[in-house]
Amino acid sequence: MAGAPNIREVALRAGVSVGTVSNVLNRPELVAEPTRERVYAAIAELGFVRNDSARQLRVGRSRTLGLVVLDVANPFFTDVARGVEDTANQHGLAVILCNTDEDPRKEASHLDLLAEMRVQGVLINPIDIDGRITALRGRGIPVVLFDRLGDPAVECSVAVDDVLGGRLAATHLIEAGHRSILFVGGPLTLRQVQERYEGAAAVVSAHDDVELTVLTTTALNVAAGRAAGDRLAAGGRDALPSAVFCANDLLALGVLQALTHAGLRVPADVAIVGYDDIDFAAAAAVPLSSVRQPRQQLGRTAAELLLAETTEDEHEHRQVVFEPELIVRDSSVR
Amino acid sequence: MAGAPNIREVALRAGVSVGTVSNVLNRPELVAEPTRERVYAAIAELGFVRNDSARQLRVGRSRTLGLVVLDVANPFFTDVARGVEDTANQHGLAVILCNTDEDPRKEASHLDLLAEMRVQGVLINPIDIDGRITALRGRGIPVVLFDRLGDPAVECSVAVDDVLGGRLAATHLIEAGHRSILFVGGPLTLRQVQERYEGAAAVVSAHDDVELTVLTTTALNVAAGRAAGDRLAAGGRDALPSAVFCANDLLALGVLQALTHAGLRVPADVAIVGYDDIDFAAAAAVPLSSVRQPRQQLGRTAAELLLAETTEDEHEHRQVVFEPELIVRDSSVR
DNA sequence: GCGCAGAGCTGAATCGGTTCAAAGACGGCC
DNA sequence: GGCCGTCTTTGAACCGATTCAGCTCTGCGC
Missing domain, CATH: 1.10.260 (434 Repressor (Amino-terminal Domain))
Structure with a gap:
């Protein structure tokens, strides 16, 4: 008793x-x-x-949902997680959070655990797209990809149009009169980085008088941005581009910091546009112009697609692509 | 089949x-x-x-652990979550993440769900310390409080010594020659804010020639900090304190931004010290001095205490108090 | 040849809800 | 009174892994 x-x-x-x-x-x-x-x-x-395990055993599936992200400490994923959580809670589901740290082995072991738990579904920003994900799906557990488009024949996915984001940033800078633009980002193997660059390049190629150069970084964090900024500043005032477009806000914050430290003024000497519009972009000493991604919305939508897949009789996989939005602040306006 | x-x-x-x-x-x-x-x-x-539910049903408890936080979008909790996750994963446990948004009703409903799931234990930064938490414990589910000390007779808890943090900040500023210090933070009903202030006040009261004033804010975010900074700047250069100690880094970033915007120089005109040492503190245009809390460590330790409680035969509740550390950067050194 | 130990394996009971066919209760109607 | 339909309630089967008492088999010692 x-x-x-x-x-x-x-x-x-x-x-x-x-x-x-x-x-x-x-x-x-x-x-x-x-x-x-x-x-x-x-x-x-x-x-x-x-006792939920007894209920689960009988009913066949649990009331949880797995969320697999690269790193919770990244504000981007944090906001996505908020969106997922809100939607899940509204439907009485709990969220199991898994970090992969970009390690395919960790990803695999988390997916195994989620499979054992018979989660209702998995939301994942995948590293290794095949392998276990197909296996999970074969076991009847729906998987929705986010921040990455998948094959609409087999899965739902939610992403943001990064090519468009790159276009928005470049168009803004060109309209503001900039004629030499530097793209800072890397590694270029990352799809997001690649597409943001492509978008900018497409716009620039339509303007004969505008030049686009690239400075690749090894990571997308503040330290890498600072290193990039130092290199820029070291080149001397004459070698400076008139504007910098960074692949994400962490890089942009690093660049901003390094340039300011070297006595250069933003945006007077160099304009900066970032990407993501994380909360700290607005809070930088020179508020950062940035391409905003609807992060919470991304999470909410991903969760809704997952729920749709578990409840609908005839589910048709969908690909939802959000449009990013340019937020103009001080860092790019003279 | x-x-x-x-x-x-x-x-x-x-x-x-x-x-x-x-x-x-x-x-x-x-x-x-x-x-x-x-x-x-x-x-x-x-x-x-x-099938984990069948196993669970038989064995009596699950292989999950509940983590209940005020808001995942706050970098402080994010880092704590990382620590919890790491430790949990090492022991083959999954983490169920719950946001309460400081709403006792959401807290209660999450705790109910965790109870149904028969989680191995719950880590919580509680709003409503009695009520359900006692009920959970009565049901044999251990609960560990974090960022908040509890009653050592009934529970383990992990926290950081905020009074000491306040002392460190004030001592640093006084040694740097500051004689008028402004504490920015609020609401003062928050234990953390209160204790950080007390620590600073204790140090100041030992120095006859140092003056400590308080500017209360309604929240601990960047916007509130900006508002506080604007008020300071509006008072004119003569009314400025020589240093500002903020209850957290978000406030400090806001103050920094407002002061810079008003043409004041940090630290030449006003020195600033923040609290938490979130990653963006180092990345601010003027890198922020800050009182660092061992956030991941906090999470890891909380998880370890929980595991200890579930495995040890004769468990004795512990209170672990971490010491914060002052990180000096440009914002407080002339 | 017999007894015994121990390794290896078996299979039924068990955990605690959910579900559903069927039984029961009751009222209305011819 | 008998029959029918509706509303409630019952209780046993079931979900799938774990556990443990007990069975079989082998090898060894005397």
């Missing part, structure tokens, strides 16, 4: 059968009012809490 | 009993080598994945 009263004890106390208690829990409208009240009372008196 | 082969099918295929398969899964050393190999082969051929 101590510790964990079960449904049988509740039934005993309320003077009904276990089936009735279960009905009160799951389809209260089937149970007559006085009986229902008696059951509720018994539950309260015993402090009964439904 | 389609979808989800179970342990019985594996047994059939390997030509052994279900008990043997279970032994291979859980205590492989009990099973003779050739049999074991046959079972492994059958598992691989069928693509068998253990």
Whole structure:
């Protein structure tokens, strides 16, 4: 009796059968009012809490959803996670958070665990797109990709149009009169970096008088940005581009810091545009212009697609592509 | 057969009993080598994945751990979450993430869900310290508080010594020659804010020639900091304190931005010290001096205490208090 | 040849809800 | 009174892994 009263004890106390208690829990409208009240009372008196594993075992699936991200410490994923959590909670689902640290082995082991838990579905920003993901799907667990488009024949996916984002940034800078633009970002093997660059390059190629150069970085963090900024500043005032477009805000913050430190003024000497519009972009000493991605929206939509896949009879996979939006602040306006 | 082969099918295929398969899964050393190999082969051929709810139902507890935070989007909690996740993963546990948004009702509903899931334990930065938490514990689910000390008779807790943090900041500023210090933070009802202020006040009161004033804010975010900075700047150069100590880095970033915008120089005109040492503190245009909290460490330790409570026979509740560390950067050194 | 130890394996009981066919209660109607 | 339909409630089967008492088999010692 101590510790964990079960449904049988509740039934005993309320003077009904276990089936009735279960009905009160799951389809209260089937149970007559006085009986229902008696059951509720018994539950309260015993402090009964439904054992979810037993329910799960019978029903076949759990009330959880797996979220697999590269790194929770990255504000981008944090905001996506918020969106996922909100939507999941609205549907009574809990979210299991997994970090992969860009390690395919960690990704695999997390997916194995989620499979054992029979989660309702998995939202993932995948590293290794095939392998286990296909296996999961084969086991009837829907998988939705986010921040990465997949094959619409087999899966739903949600992403942001990074090529468009690159176009927006470049168009803005050109319209502001800049004729030499430097793209800072890397590694170029990352799809996001690649596409942001392509977008900018497409716009620039339509203007004969505009020049686009590239400075590749090894990572997308503040330290890499600072290193890039130092290199720029070291080249001397004459070698400076008139504007810098960074593949994400962390890089942009690093560049901003290094340039300011070298005595250069932003945007007077060099304009800067970042990408992501993380909260700290607006909070920088020179508020950063940035290409905003609807991060929470991304998470919410991914979760909704997943739920649709589990509930709809005839599910058709969808690809949702969001449009980014340019937020102009001080760093790019003279 | 389609979808989800179970342990019985594996047994059939390997030509052994279900008990043997279970032994291979859980205590492989009990099973003779050739049999074991046959079972492994059958598992691989069928693509068998253990059903965790069935295991859980039998064993009585799950392999998950609940983490309840005020807001994942806050970098402080994000880093704590990283620490928790790392430790949990090392022990084969998954982490269920819950946001409360400082709403006691959301906190309660999350705790109910975690109770139904029979999680191994809960790590929480509590709003409503009594109520459900006691109930959970009564049900045999250990609860560890973090960023908040609890009653050592009933629970483990992990926190950082915020009074000491306040002392460190104030001592540093006084030694740097500052004689008028402004504390910016609020609401003062928050324990953390209160204690950081107390620490600073204690140090100041030991110096007759130093003056400490307070500017309360309604929140701990960048916008509130900006508002505070604007008020300071509006008061004119003569009314300025020589140094500002902010209750967290978000406020400090806001103050920094507003002051810079008003044409004041940091640290020449006003020195600034923040609190938390979030990654963006180092990345600010004027790198921010800040009181560092061992956030990941906090998470790891909390998770370890929880695991200790579930495994030790004679568990004695512990209170772990970390010491913060002052990180001096440009914003407070002339 | 017999007894015994120990390794290896078996298979039924068990965990605690959910579900559903069927039984029971009750009222209305011919 | 008998029959029918509706509303409630019952209780046993079931989900799939774990566990453990007990069975079989082998080898060894006397």
